[in-house]
Amino acid sequence: MKLSIIILAAGQGTRMRSSLPKVLHPLAGRPLLHHVLETAEQLNPETIYVVYGHGGEHVCDSVQAKNIQMVAQMQQLGTGHAVDQVMPSIPDDHQVLVLYGDVPLTRMETLQAMTTEAGQNLSLLTVMLDDPSGYGRIVRNQQQQVQAIVEQKDADTQTLKIKEANTGMLRAPAQQLRQWLQQLENNNAQQEYYLTDIIAMAVADGCDINTLQPQQIEEVQGVNNRQQLAELERFYQYQQAEQLMLAGVTLLDPARFDLRGQVKTGLDVSIDINVVLEGQVTLGDRVQIGANSVIKNAVIGDDVIILPNCVIEDAVIENQCQIGPFSRIRPDTHLAAQVKVGNFVEIKKSQVASGSKISHLSYIGDTEMGKDVNIGAGTITCNYDGANKYKTIIGDRAFIGSDTQLVAPVTVGAGATIGAGSTITHDAPAETLSLSRSPQKFREGWQRPVKKK
Ligand code: UD1
Numbered sequence: 325m326k327l328s329i330i331i332l333a334a335g336q337g338t339r340m341r342s343s344l345p346k347v348l349h350p351l352a353g354r355p356l357l358h359h360v361l362e363t364a365e366q367l368n369p370e371t372i373y374v375v376y377g378h379g380g381e382h383v384c385d386s387v388q389a390k391n392i393q394m395v396a397q398m399q400q401l402g403t404g405h406a407v408d409q410v411m412p413s414i415p416d417d418h419q420v421l422v423l424y425g426d427v428p429l430t431r432m433e434t435l436q437a438m439t440t441e442a443g444q445n446l447s448l449l450t451v452m453l454d455d456p457s458g459y460g461r462i463v464r465n466q467q468q469q470v471q472a473i474v475e476q477k478d479a480d481t482q483t484l485k486i487k488e489a490n491t492g493m494l495r496a497p498a499q500q501l502r503q504w505l506q507q508l509e510n511n512n513a514q515q516e517y518y519l520t521d522i523i524a525m526a527v528a529d530g531c532d533i534n535t536l537q538p539q540q541i542e543e544v545q546g547v548n549n550r551q552q553l554a555e556l557e558r559f560y561q562y563q564q565a566e567q568l569m570l571a572g573v574t575l576l577d578p579a580r581f582d583l584r585g586q587v588k589t590g591l592d593v594s595i596d597i598n599v600v601l602e603g604q605v606t607l608g609d610r611v612q613i614g615a616n617s618v619i620k621n622a623v624i625g626d627d628v629i630i631l632p633n634c635v636i637e638d639a640v641i642e643n644q645c646q647i648g649p650f651s652r653i654r655p656d657t658h659l660a661a662q663v664k665v666g667n668f669v670e671i672k673k674s675q676v677a678s679g680s681k682i683s684h685l686s687y688i689g690d691t692e693m694g695k696d697v698n699i700g701a702g703t704i705t706c707n708y709d710g711a712n713k714y715k716t717i718i719g720d721r722a723f724i725g726s727d728t729q730l731v732a733p734v735t736v737g738a739g740a741t742i743g744a745g746s747t748i749t750h751d752a753p754a755e756t757l758s759l760s761r762s763p764q765k766f767r768e769g770w771q772r773p774v775k776k777k
């Protein structure tokens with residue numbers, strides 16, 4: 325069976341009240357449309373077509389893959405008209421699966437069930453709803469065979485009582501679909517060319533209509549406003565949290581954990597509340613992540629402890645490091661094993677060798693730091709002269725006194741000691757004390773001011 329998938333994404337999305345096209349609003353950090361595309365790809369179709377509307381350049385820009393074709397629908401004349409825009413590209417011997425760019429969470433297995441045993445028949449994904457208002461209704465005969473879909477706005481009171489709703493997703497053989505679409509008319513309440521009208525035509529042609537139901541209702545829920553977007557986000561996040569817990573990760577509160585990307589986890593990882601993981605994150609065995617931390621595109625080694633309120637991005641943190649609370653690890657940082665980074669420390673584009681400590685209130689940028697270095701509180705690498713960035717090199721076992729400025733480019737030798745409060749503008753020799761500090765003065769008889777009466 326050869327499969328073509330059509331994803332409808334031309335709707336305005338007015339109720340989002342946004343300048344961003346609806347299908348580009350993110351769910352778990354990725355556009356809604358990308359969720360649908362990823363699921364569609366898993367079905368190994370020959371081609372995926374995305375039908376986009378006016379102002380769809382952003383939609384086109386967001387999609388780049390060789391088997392995805394963008395098809396413009398200049399006027400939104402209805403779902404049937406939208407599908408028809410693609411039919412000239414689809415060969416007769418294909419099966420056509422219609423999906424929606426704003427229905428992000430349909431499972432691959434559900435769609436696969438619609439395409440297996442595909443032949444001259446048609447598959448419809450339907451759902452039983454307590455309140456089906458707004459949806460097209462599935463009309464069946466005495467033998468429970470599907471006869472037609474009737475849109476809410478065209479339905480009589482008897483039809484409105486039907487609880488079985490059309491999700492919009494269907495699969496049909498291309499050759500017949502093409503013929504049915506050509507016969508569509510728009511003499512209905514919305515004056516649209518309804519895709520749903522092909523069902524009655526198929527029945528008249530003696531075509532079997534199979535219906536399938538999703539496992540969970542969220543699979544077929546669309547996003548029309550930001551409230552529905554948030555509902556699906558929560559559903560999705562909870563599913564991810566459940567998977568992680570079943571894989572052996574402790575989540576102190578699965579309702580307060582967000583994953584916007586992929587995470588690989590070792591044994592006995594523990595994640596406190598309000599942690600956000602983004603992009604590609606790897607967490608080694610026994611990693612502990614404190615509350616309110618954001619970790620993006622990072623590799624975290626075994627036994628690393630991240631205390632609360634840390635932000636880590638594009639970094640590698642090796643085994644047994646301790647980070648935080650309140651640390652910021654910026655891109656291109658590599659911390660070797662057993663490094664300790666304490667509160668209010670920012671590290672950018674730096675390599676820190678094993679056992680070094682940067683415990684309090686420091687900025688370390690563009691730095692190569694050796695092993696077992698101790699960086700005193702308030703130490704700053706002055707890496708930027710307003711135009712260019714320069715490197716600081718600190719040798720093994722160096723001891724940098726508190727409140728030191730290392731004015732780059734500068735090298736501190738192995739085992740060097742820098743006296744507290746120094747401004748180091750020349751290389752500091754190995755195993756030597758360097759200090760630049762104005763001598764202390766004393767004023768005999770000086771009186772501390774007293775408050776005026
Ligand atoms: C449609 C179905 C309805 C079903 C419901 C499920 C039709 C006629 N009705 O109704 O039976 O219960 O979905 O949500 O199909 N679109 C285009 N071009 C168009 C029109 C629509 O790309 O010209 C896209 C929209 O972006 C949207 C989707 O198709 O993603 C559905 O369109 P919409 O107008 O919302 O259909 P409904 O009235 O909800």
Ligand code: CA
Nearest residue numbers: 335546547548
């Ligand atoms: Ca809709």
